[in-house]
Amino acid sequence: MSVALPDTPFSGHATSQVPDAEGRFGEFGRRFVPETLMHALEELTVEYAKAKADPSFQKQLDGLLHTFVGRPNPLYFAERLTNACGGAQIYFKREDLNHTGAHKINNTIGQTLLTLRMGKKRVIAETGAGQHGVATATACARFGLPCVVYMGEEDIRRQKLNVFIMRTMGAEVRPVTSGSRTLRDAINEAMRDWMASVEDTHYILGSVVGPHPFPMIVRDFQSVIGKEARSQCLATTGRLPDEVIACVGGGSNSAGMFYPFVDDASVEITGVEAGGRGPKAGDHASTLTFGNKGILHGTYSYVLQDEDGQTADVHSISAGLDYPGVGPEHAYWKDTGRVRYVNIGDKRALETMQYVARTEGILPALETSHAIAYALERAKQRKPSDIIVVCLSGRGDKDVNEVARLTGQEL
């Protein structure tokens, strides 16, 4: 590929000084979208830069994160898990204690404030498992903004609880019946809505994917996770962790957790993808482990696709990791070697969820259970003086129907 893209592949160390003005994370990122959206993306980039530099915007955001979301949430020492592993000390960053039960609200509060600042009157969003949909519906209810959430018909069936919550919050949940009827098609549908409604509507994208500036905006709003975890770790242990671990689907909780540690060379960083049923195509959602460089949903990153560029089907026990793409900054971290990406399968994630509930009195989401499963394995390889911080991205209440079904129990 001599003229592959205008850039040559990036080599060198990862830095936190990304993306550049064109949305490049090394060679990744940028904008591959229809012309109809370009003006809105440029406008969003400018407005976001102004908001970021405006102390009153930051103050309003911090205030809401404090009083509405419940931040800062604690960095918790998982004592019994640590003892059971007999290795490194395991700490959990408790995003599960946020309002709505996951990290997603950090981003939706930020983007809702951005919507108001831009004078837009309506919000749209996509959702897979429903966590981002609930967090968007919640933020919109808080500010009285009308909200439409696109959700695959298949996901609506699987995630009735979240659909009910969104509707109770006043959002319209619009079923997506095209293609695979899951998250991927919900994003397509939300983008189509936005192409026709861009004058008065903001699209609150839920992960660090999509065209520039979305991967940057979502990362920035989620970075509160890593910033808090970093200073809490310094305050309670007197030093930085040896390793930071989070699960990666699209990659928003992990990007928020990792980003503030990128320039700390002593901190090892590991992202855990969904290994599903195994490494066969269609059986997993391990985009960085098994995927190729490619384009999906307006960004250049790693993608699971066939040799003709058609997006592949993916599988994971957790609907929140079930995505055939991944944020471009993760692609950059992978190729620079700054973050190591591994995967954990369905079975281990499910076992870990149950084990953590019994051992620590915390019911993690199935997504999060992938990260914890790897952390437990890693702790055993490390010495007792080492510190591992895991992003406990969400609580498992939403998964109880699925877990009961999979384990043959009645609710």
Next chain:
Amino acid sequence: MPFIAAGDPDLPTTAKLLKELAASGADLIEVGFPYSDPIADGPVIQASYTRALAKHVKLKEIFATITSVSREIQAPLVGMVSYAIIFRHGIDAFVQEAKAAGFAGLIVPDLPGDEASGFATLMARHQMDLIQLVAPTTPPDRAAKILKHATGFVYCIAVAGTTGVRKELAPQLAEMLKSLRTQTTLPLAVGFGISAPDQINHLKGKADGVIVGSAIVKLLENLASDSSKTDATLHDIGSFSKTLADAAHH
């Protein structure tokens, strides 16, 4: 300028359809490459792509089909293809194979002007046109930048939104065409939402061509399940295309 998706309902029918459209007086024919995630397209064209992909239509077979008909067809053929497909195939290889198959140019709806400079150079080297798109949301200074890379014709998007049949065109369309006319000597073709001869009449004197996609593709819908109607449907599409061509040429 009619649009059809390659491989819906199957590639042999696509080949026949291309000949039928050419015979009906089409000045140029757009051939859509089926893609799993076509965000610029409305439900009709996406459904057409989904039907083609359900039959596992492959890139190699699309190029083979085009190769087999392109010499017999007077009207230039232009491929409408996602950059996801081009990039995955290998950019050099894709352009070479498209050229060899007989395509005169490509429309890459998710490669906006900002990202197009490298690809535009490659296309020019192979003497192929890279058709640029201008939307109702494109500010004039952005349009000027986009036009720098434009060759062949300029694809003017008639409505903010996806492809698909619409009654009304954007109120600012006439303004946009007028403004583009002062900035380029390339022909202006209007697409997205155009489906009827009276819309074509309305654009007379303002645009040099119109692209009709969904209204044609919709006629193919029932062929996926019932191939006995293939000949009749081809005939219907030919007549519809002729009505549109007559309106455009009148």
